[in-house]
Amino acid sequence: MTPDSAVRPADQTETDEWGRLNPRLFLVNLSVVATPLATFAATTVLTGGEINLQVLITCASFLITCLVIAGISVMRLITTRYRITDDRVELHKGRFFRSERSIPVDRIRSVDLTANPLHRVFGLTSLKIATGDQATSGGGLSLDGLSVHDAEELRRRLSELRHARQGLATADPDDDATLARLDWAWLRYAPLTLWGVGGVFIAVGSVYRTLHEMKVDPLELGVVKDLEERFGSLPLWYGILLTLAVIVVIGVAGSTATFIEGWGGYHLDRPETGLLRVRRGLLITRSVSIEEQRLRGAEVAEPLLLRWAGGARLKAVASGLGDEDENSSRSRLTPPVPRALAQSIAADVLGERVSPTTEAQLAPHPRAALRRRLNRALIWSVLIAAPLVGLGLWLTPVLVHTGWITAVVLFCAGAAFAFDAYRSLGHAVHGPYLVTRSGTFTRRTAALQRDGIIGWTITRSAFQRRAGLLTLGAATAAGSGVYKVRDVAVSDGLALAEDAVPGLLAPFVERAPARH
Template identity: 85%
Template structure:
């Protein structure tokens, strides 16, 4: 860069005004104080107006913490300023600890918008500029508290700069760029997950722990006492069945509500050439962009219950989506959808007529892989039934009979799962993709571009060595990082690695001379 060029850029930078976060962010920060007040009110109602010293101390501590958080957020509102020049985005913030960040436009990979319910009430949104670094703090910047208009203007401005520098073009407004939109018929797949039932136990456990910290015994609450007086005389087995039914119903309702909130307004489209965008969310709105040149494949996931109902989910195998947690969230291309639609979306995203996850002719795995899964199923049966038998030999023969009955019931179920897990194993080299499939509780079929594979990992447990098997892992900078071909024979696994990426594994293979 010549001195004259540097001077001109400095002059342009001085002409670009600095922007600030929207003042309405102060109201959002102040609303945090409502949480401890609501907690105190709910505790007062549950205890019938009897509030002990521990409750007061806990709620006061919570209130002080929220006030400190509000103060820190207010300081961020006062000190944060940003601007966009012709070649970079600059962010300055902090008072005691000052932070200055500058991101070149050439490095910007996506601009995402997120708005939680409080932000939406006050017409605000958060803008995140991602540079594609895997580490969460490795690049990019965030502006939390822009007005919707300012956020849209900033995203449009950055898009124009990227177009000018990378030769991209915005999709024609007369062309339908939509790949998929929400169909409320998909709501039938929402209850087919165990997360709703698990969420009930997590919520109950959290409430119990909070009350316990306040020195309140949940079993002594008036509501619990009323339930005990009304249903305390029913048989134990009936109470257990009713409790399980209530938990399942609450879990189903929770899963359905989570689906509606997370995927309301869903749309997958191409807003510009070379870019995928996923917009979704009812209360918390999200807009995630994925650069197609960083796309390395797709993954079609079929959880067990969803698979039985003929549904699946599609995830992008792409680099630059952040750390593990961010990648798990930002890589989701669809909610649970019909399997045929999932395959069509996977093909459309990859620019193919038929998705390689569906078209590839997967090779079966050795029978030794089936034996490993049968042995694993038998171990689970023994581990579950053995405690009943052991306690029965010590306490009462009735538990011994319970253990044997448990084993007899679990044996065919576990063996069925073992055979299903074996049938789901498969691998293939299909055109430019390595395709691998495995799993029974969640069957995952992943198609990864072969030129995106940067290394191989080979793992062999003691049992695998005895069976002549290995697990071959294709390492890539995209998605989960490693996509495994599980329990394949040694010769077949090495041949697969050589066929997928010729020469990559060869320097690490020790060849023994042929015996005479």
């Protein structure tokens, strides 16, 4: 029994009905076996029907593993039972290793629903009750395999219990609580990300490694041989350009497909007082709830290509969203949208007339911060071009000239990014918020509530000390944990910390003795 379990009140009856997972989950568990069978069929097609012993062993091992996983899932279906009483949620599961957990209703922070394609085929979903603990284990309860109707009913009942016990007002069903909904015009922002192109390399690498483990040489496959015969006689430069074009096209298509799948049916609303809910997903549906009393701010992220197109993404800075990976996924409030809309939604979420990420007048940073970025661009340009120059001194002067040209081109590009990164730097104390901005490949503007700051971190590298700069980090229990004001002057950084949270940094600052 978990520590948060308590003795049941005497007036609570023992007739509370125990619920079980939906029997259709059995079909979902059996469908896991289809994966190794499909892998074997695909391998047979790729190899033209030539199956060696290594392929058989690999596929058989995969099949046995999936059968074991399916067996464990079936056992969970048989042994799991749950119930909701007036003051807590209880979950019992396991036969040989029995687990009994109980969570008071007062500790529940959100109830999320997620359904993958297999669950949706059989009309099922997964319900997760989160308590706000940052740890992945012991931070809530999960019921994987409820019917959609039962899951919605459980969420509604838990919501009513929380409102009754905390004295919260219920939302008026006649009020329009919608903050944003999907506009397919946003699809134009989908290709403006490098993740699609990176996904192509990841997918190719994964396929190559899998075939290599099966003792199958991908370069000897019939498809690869056909491509080699068709394009093998082309000039090298033309082949490189053609390959890059294919990668970009596939990457754009992948990014667009990812946007459609991840944000289809997007809806941001307030289903009840004090609660934000994000619903999204075409194949895998997700419904994430964020308690507004745990909201500590908002962050507007602008990846480089998206920023050039006038787009941005909005994330919530909130506590209780799980570990780093869970927080990254559950804190997303919008897909890539027009920047003005992201700022408008940020204002609505924070309950402000205008978002502090827009209204705050950010103070510029010292020119020493620009010199640091220019020096960094110069160093990287020299390091990359140095091998070419070195080989040129040993082999041919052509490489020497190529190295110098490469260094100049790289430095010019690096200098452009350095100026952009410097212009992105800024900080301000705006009303109840600390606002900080930095980044060039992804420019992030975060508005953090000052009463949510629980500490400061100050870092100074050797180069920063020479330039009279420091990086000030505002530590908080929400979001990424630390929001940094990068490369600010020492006096300005200390003054900013004192202005944002008076007295928090004072015990750790040594004041210089007064001069007479």
